[in-house]
Amino acid sequence: MSYVIEAEDISLSLGKKQILDQISFRVGEGEIFGLLGPSGAGKTTLIKLLTGQLKQDAGYARLLGRDTGGLGAAEHSQIGVMMDDLGLYERLSVYDNLAFYADIYHISRGKIEELLESVGLYEARRRAVSKLSKGMKNRLSLARALMREGKILFLDEPTSGLDPVTTRQMHEILAGLKKKGVTIFLTTHNMYEAASLCVRVALLNEGKIIEQGRPGEICRKYNDLNLLRVTLKSGEEVLLKNSPASALRMREYLEQDAIWAIHSTEPTLESVFIELTGKEWI
Amino acid sequence: MSKAAAIFKKELKDTFKNKTILIQFLMFPALVPIMENAVRIDGMPENFFVKLFASMYIGMAPLTGMAAVISEEKEKNTLRVLLLSNVKPCEYLLGVGVYIWTACMLGAVVICAAGGYGLRGSLVFLSVMAAGILVSALIGAAIGVWSKTQMMATSVTVPVMMVLAFLPMLSMFNDSIAAVAKYTYSEQISILLNQIDAPRMEVSGVWVIAGNGLLAALLFAAVYRRRGLE
Ligand SMILES: Nc1ncnc2c1ncn2[C@@H]1O[C@H](COP(=O)(O)OP(=O)(O)OP(=O)(O)O)[C@@H](O)[C@H]1O
Ligand SMILES: [Mg+2]
Numbered sequence: 468m469s470y471v472i473e474a475e476d477i478s479l480s481l482g483k484k485q486i487l488d489q490i491s492f493r494v495g496e497g498e499i500f501g502l503l504g505p506s507g508a509g510k511t512t513l514i515k516l517l518t519g520q521l522k523q524d525a526g527y528a529r530l531l532g533r534d535t536g537g538l539g540a541a542e543h544s545q546i547g548v549m550m551d552d553l554g555l556y557e558r559l560s561v562y563d564n565l566a567f568y569a570d571i572y573h574i575s576r577g578k579i580e581e582l583l584e585s586v587g588l589y590e591a592r593r594r595a596v597s598k599l600s601k602g603m604k605n606r607l608s609l610a611r612a613l614m615r616e617g618k619i620l621f622l623d624e625p626t627s628g629l630d631p632v633t634t635r636q637m638h639e640i641l642a643g644l645k646k647k648g649v650t651i652f653l654t655t656h657n658m659y660e661a662a663s664l665c666v667r668v669a670l671l672n673e674g675k676i677i678e679q680g681r682p683g684e685i686c687r688k689y690n691d692l693n694l695l696r697v698t699l700k701s702g703e704e705v706l707l708k709n710s711p712a713s714a715l716r717m718r719e720y721l722e723q724d725a726i727w728a729i730h731s732t733e734p735t736l737e738s739v740f741i742e743l744t745g746k747e748w749i
Numbered sequence: 750m751s752k753a754a755a756i757f758k759k760e761l762k763d764t765f766k767n768k769t770i771l772i773q774f775l776m777f778p779a780l781v782p783i784m785e786n787a788v789r790i791d792g793m794p795e796n797f798f799v800k801l802f803a804s805m806y807i808g809m810a811p812l813t814g815m816a817a818v819i820s821e822e823k824e825k826n827t828l829r830v831l832l833l834s835n836v837k838p839c840e841y842l843l844g845v846g847v848y849i850w851t852a853c854m855l856g857a858v859v860i861c862a863a864g865g866y867g868l869r870g871s872l873v874f875l876s877v878m879a880a881g882i883l884v885s886a887l888i889g890a891a892i893g894v895w896s897k898t899q900m901m902a903t904s905v906t907v908p909v910m911m912v913l914a915f916l917p918m919l920s921m922f923n924d925s926i927a928a929v930a931k932y933t934y935s936e937q938i939s940i941l942l943n944q945i946d947a948p949r950m951e952v953s954g955v956w957v958i959a960g961n962g963l964l965a966a967l968l969f970a971a972v973y974r975r976r977g978l979e
Contacts, residue, residue: 518833543835554830556759558766563759570755571834595766611830 471496471619471650476526486512488674499651501661504671510654511551514621518548547612551623553604557597561588561607568611582610602633622653638664658736670740677743685739692734692742700727752836756844773813774852777806778859785863799864804939807881808914812889813906814849819893820902828978838978846886853882870945880958881938887965891972934961
């Protein structure tokens with residue numbers, strides 16, 4: 468597999484504070500890679516670094532094989548970026564925001580309509596951005612990032628602040644892009660999003676990657692977190708390890724006809740995070 | 750379309766929706782014809798309001814316009830996205846600068862028309878305005894680049910603007926202010942505008958304007974080197 472984003476031992480301090488600490492990962496072509504972490508973990512900072520807006524103190528970062536400190540027109544034309552603050556012109560209309568960038572990129576007006584359709588903003592094209600909902604603004608920012616049909620998309624919390632329906636729409640758009648072979652690097656603090664959308668994820672906490680891999684594999688690796696929650700007819704709840712050691716207890720309960728319900732609590736990215744950091748999520 | 754031209758076009762669209770900038774551009778050009786026609790006092794010099802407001806316009810509109818546009822784009826992070834799209838800082842500054850200069854020149858044309866000058870007078874008037882607007886735009890750009898937010902920009906532009914715009918008026922009444930003011934471009938512009946109808950113009954003030962322009966350019970360069978457009 469060829470890697471389009473590579474980071475090795477990246478560290479960065481701003482002021483006296485260490486923001487990123489020896490970050491290493493690689494993203495293969497066509498993958499959706501999720502950077503998962505609570506607020507303040509360093510997600511936005513890492514995106515800034517990978518897109519050449521910041522320079523690391525140590526280690527190296529490469530985008531399409533090029534050091535991110537020296538990205539040029541060729542690399543810029545291959546990336547689309549949606550930052551957490553979106554960077555839209557609030558007084559201009561939806562259409563004019565895209566028309567401006569179409570002029571900058573030398574892209575035809577026809578493409579704007581196509582993009583607006585694809586993110587479901589065609590009807591709202593004449594509205595001023597300041598009058599849009601958060602979900603609509605996110606989609607407009609995404610449309611702008613898609614304009615040049617680059618190979619790599621950086622999306623900083625594309626679904627933060629969206630309701631479940633709008634989130635689902637966003638996921639469908641992203642899944643469609645993945646089918647077209649676009650590589651997506653996204654950040655999120657929604658672990659369900661990471662687990663369902665991303666081929667691979669990295670868990671980021673206080674500037675360190677504490678675990679990375681396929682979501683399913685990460686969860687299986689922490690199988691000792693896998694518990695059986697047995698609710699007895701008496702109303703009592705018992706937590707048993709999902710292991711042979713629990714067989715005897717289970718047999719007793721079954722023989723006494725004492726069981727009302729059994730639930731298995733497979734580890735989720737969330738419980739793995741809590742196990743690794745000792746912190747609650749967010 | 751070049752990137753600078755795209756930025757020019759975007760600024761033009763935005764101006765019509767941006768009340769603060771719009772007022773800056775329109776206030777004096779709209780006031781001049783009204784005041785010239787409405788206020789008639791015996792012994793008042795010819796074209797009093799044209800000259801007074803023209804020099805105030807130079808001290809205010811380009812300065813606030815430039816500073817507000819650049820600082821707002823920095824604050825709202827729209828500039829960061831632009832720079833990520835391979836727009837060079839010089840292309841951005843050129844697009845905004847040419848736009849502000851052109852918009853202010855349109856205002857200058859309106860003020861000039863209200864003065865009813867002949868061809869030669871109009872040419873002198875507009876050349877003086879063109880130079881003054883350029884100097885002010887450079888100072889405004891320096892303030893815009895220095896400021897991280899629009900609030901910061903405003904807190905600097907207001908006092909600078911007050912000094913530049915009101916010096917010519919104050920020096921009419923106070924000799925010691927006039928002695929200092931003569932080294933500023935806004936005062937020299939006011940002096941030049943007052944001589945348009947005179948048979949012979951005293952043009953030594955052009956050197957002060959050029960010198961101020963050079964200083965403004967150096968100021969801008971220094972601030973830009975320090976802060977960049979981040
Ligand atoms: N310019 C800066 N100077 C100093 N510290 C900074 C700067 N920018 C960010 N930080 C700090 O870096 C840390 C990481 O910030 P970052 O914005 O990358 O977090 P994040 O994971 O994106 O959080 P969120 O989910 O809230 O967006 C925070 O503690 C923040 O306070
Ligand atoms: Mg963030």
